[in-house]
Amino acid sequence: MKIKFIGVFMILLSLTRVWAGSDVKPSLNKGSLNDSIIVRFGNKTRMVIYGENKRELEKILKYDLNTLLKDLKVRLDSSQQDTTLIVEEFSGTDYLKNKPDLADDKNYVRIGGRGLHIKNGNKSVSIDQGTVTVIDEGENGSIEKIGRAAKMYVPSWGSSPRKGFNVSLGLNAYGSNTPMMSSTNPSTENAMPDLKPWGSRYVSLGYVASTTIATGQKARLHLDFGIDFSWYNLMFQDSKKIEKSTDMTYFAQPQDAGNYINLKKSKFTVPYVNLSFMPTLSFRRSFISHVSAGAYGGYRLGSYSKTIAEGSKDKKFNRTNFFVNDFRYGLGFELGIRRFPDLFVNYDLNNLYETNRGPAVKMLSFGIKLF
Numbered sequence: 001m002k003i004k005f006i007g008v009f010m011i012l013l014s015l016t017r018v019w020a021g022s023d024v025k026p027s028l029n030k031g032s033l034n035d036s037i038i039v040r041f042g043n044k045t046r047m048v049i050y051g052e053n054k055r056e057l058e059k060i061l062k063y064d065l066n067t068l069l070k071d072l073k074v075r076l077d078s079s080q081q082d083t084t085l086i087v088e089e090f091s092g093t094d095y096l097k098n099k100p101d102l103a104d105d106k107n108y109v110r111i112g113g114r115g116l117h118i119k120n121g122n123k124s125v126s127i128d129q130g131t132v133t134v135i136d137e138g139e140n141g142s143i144e145k146i147g148r149a150a151k152m153y154v155p156s157w158g159s160s161p162r163k164g165f166n167v168s169l170g171l172n173a174y175g176s177n178t179p180m181m182s183s184t185n186p187s188t189e190n191a192m193p194d195l196k197p198w199g200s201r202y203v204s205l206g207y208v209a210s211t212t213i214a215t216g217q218k219a220r221l222h223l224d225f226g227i228d229f230s231w232y233n234l235m236f237q238d239s240k241k242i243e244k245s246t247d248m249t250y251f252a253q254p255q256d257a258g259n260y261i262n263l264k265k266s267k268f269t270v271p272y273v274n275l276s277f278m279p280t281l282s283f284r285r286s287f288i289s290h291v292s293a294g295a296y297g298g299y300r301l302g303s304y305s306k307t308i309a310e311g312s313k314d315k316k317f318n319r320t321n322f323f324v325n326d327f328r329y330g331l332g333f334e335l336g337i338r339r340f341p342d343l344f345v346n347y348d349l350n351n352l353y354e355t356n357r358g359p360a361v362k363m364l365s366f367g368i369k370l371f
Contacts, residue, residue, distance in 0.1 A: 036048065036049065036050045036051070037049040037050075123135070159210055159212060159222065160208070160210035160212070160222035160224050160280045160282060160290070161280070161282055161289055161290045161336055161342075162208045162210065162222075162224050162226075162278070162280055162290070162292060162334070162336075162342075163208050163209065163210040163222075163224070164207070164208060164371075165206075165207055165371060166204070166205075166206050166207065166208055166226070166228065166369055166371055167204070167205055167369065167370045167371045168202070168203070168204040168205075168206075168228075168230075168344055168367060168368070168369045168370070169201070169202070169203060169204075169367050169368060169370055170201070170202040170344065170365050170366050170367015170368065171197060171198070171200060171201060171202060171365070171366060171367060172195065172200040172201065172202050172232055172233070172234060172363060172364070172365050173195065173197075173200075173363075173364045173365075173366075174192065174195070174361055174362070174363070174364065175347055175348065175362035175363060175364040176360065176361065176362045177191060177192050177359060177360075177361050178191075178359060178360035178361075179191035179359055180248070180356065180358060180359050180360065190248070190250045190251065190358070190359060191251070191359050192251065192359050192361050193236040193237055193238055193240035193251050193266075194236070194237045194238065195234055195235060195236065195237065196235040196236070196237055199233075199235030199267075200233060200234050200235045201231075201233045202230065202231070202232065202233070202346075202365040202366075202367060203230065203231045203233070204228050204229070204230040204231075204274075205228060205229050205230075206226050206227055206228020206229065206230075206274075207226065207227060207228070208224050208225070208226040208276075208278075209224070209225050209226070210222045210223065210224045210225070210280070211223050217284075218283060218284050218285075218286075219281060219282065219283050219284070220281070220282050220284075221279065221280070221281055222279070222280040222281075222282065223277070223279055223280075224276075224277070224278045224279070224280050224292065224294075225275075225276070225277060226274075226275070226276040226277075226278065226296075227273070227274070227275055227276075228273075228274050228276070229271065229272070229273055229274075229301075230271070230272050230274055230298070231269060231270070231271045231272075232268075232269065232270040232271075232272075232363060232365075233267065233268075233269050234267065234268040234269070234270075235265070235266070235267050236251070236266040236267070236268065238253070239253045239254075239260070239261070239262050239263040239266065240252065240253055240263075240266060241253070241254055241263060241266045241305060241307050242266075242268050242305050242318075242322055244318075244320055244322050244323065247357070248323065248356075248357050248358060249322045249323045249324075249353055249357060249358035250358075254307070261309050261310075262309070262310040263307055263308065263309060263310065264308045264309060264310045264311075264312070265306070265307065265308040266305070266306075266307050267305065267306045267307070268303070268304075268305050268322075269303065269304055269305075269306070270300060270302075270303045270324055270352075271300070271301045271302060271303075272298035272299060272300055272301060272328060273298060273299055273301060274296050274297065274298035274299075274328075275296065275297055275298070276294060276295070276296035276297075276332060277294045277295055277296075278292045278293065278294035278295075278332060278334065279292065279293065279294055280292040280334075282336075286338070287337065287338055288335065288336065288337060288338070289336035289337065289338045290334075290335075290336035290342075291334070291335060291336070292332075292333070292334040292335075292336075293331070293332070293333045293334070294331070294332055295329070295330070295331055295332070296329065296330060296331075296332050296346065297327065297328070297329040298327065298328045298329070299326060299327060300321075300324060300325070300326050300327070300328070302319070303319075303320070303321055303322055303324050304317055304318060304319040304320075305317065305318045305322075322353075322358070323353050323354045323357035323358050324352060324353055324354075324358075325350060325351065325352065325353065325354055327350070328348050328350060328352075328363075329348070329349055329350055330346055330347050330348040330349045330350070331346075331347050331349065332344065332345070332346045332347075333345045334369070341368040341369055341370060342368065342369040343366075343367075343368060343369075344365075344366065344367060344368070344369060345364075345365070345366045346364070346365045346366070347362070347363075347364050348362050348363045348364070349362070350362070
């Protein structure tokens with residue numbers, strides 16, 4: 001016969017006096033017969049509530065017994081055995097209707113359906129439904145809600161780690177920079193000036209949607225589709241600035257009355273809206289969280305130059321297309337490292353400028369994904 005025994009719940013509770021009569025066994029009657037309560041459920045199940053005296057039993061009115069019984073049912077349902085013996089000690093403060101501040105309970109660790117709660121002296125940490133809260137009850141008491149862990153630290157195994165909102169920050173470089181010979185002066189080369197490494201930044205803001213097409217115990221294959229807005233910010237060296245004539249784009253140091261002007265800043269910016277298709281292979285419990293490679297294409301939203309002369313704060317802008325190609329396309333690669341920002345590389349397959357309108361330049365961008 002299947003028998004289910006429910007062990008003794010040692011809870012300091014309170015209630016009015018109940019006469020237990022002869023139903024109280026001597027082994028349970030450590031005080032008097034009036035200090036115990038027996039609740040029968042059928043013929044074979046009993047719940048025993050014991051208190052050392054009447055005053056202790058009267059405290060039962062401060063507790064929520066419905067919540068206690070619901071937690072008991074969860075424990076019974078979680079057992080896979082036909083015959084179950086449950087012997088657990090519940091913390092009575094978990095079921096108080098009006099919980100105290102637990103000033104006397106300085107240190108504890110509690111794990112349950114309500115999350116993880118840790119207290120050490122005046123500091124406590126609670127993790128509830130993925131949200132982390134830190135409370136400092138010192139002289140300058142403070143509460144800090146940290147929030148959910150960043151995606152780059154906790155990659156999702158159920159879907160692509162790239163899925164969701166993405167912010168990328170990196171640097172620009174030339175994948176190739178072939179000068180264009182001037183038609184009016186063949187001995188003059190027209191090449192893009194060298195870039196200032198830390199001033200030539202690449203920024204991208206976008207969103208990635210994903211679908212999983214193959215699953216395994218240790219790896220999954222996803223198809224990621226993304227849309228983003230990105231900027232090429234090119235900072236030139238040697239006081240060179242970008243100029244546009246009637247038929248070409250060239251680079252020169254500006255002059256005023258025959259005198260060269262030294263530039264404090266010379267910048268060229270090109271923004272794009274892009275679409276990408278990146279198959280992604282994610283790994284479970286591996287140092288490498290995912291590898292992604294694919295293609296992208298973009299449309300130019302505009303372009304402008306900005307210069308600031310040495311010793312001046314005046315900013316001069318020139319908003320024109322500079323014969324920049326309206327479209328860009330290329331190959332992208334991304335490497336995810338667990339507990340570290342993802343790394344990315346983009347390489348444009350087409351030239352930045354129209355053919356025979358400027359140097360044959362292919363752009364290269366690389367950096368990290370912040371989200």
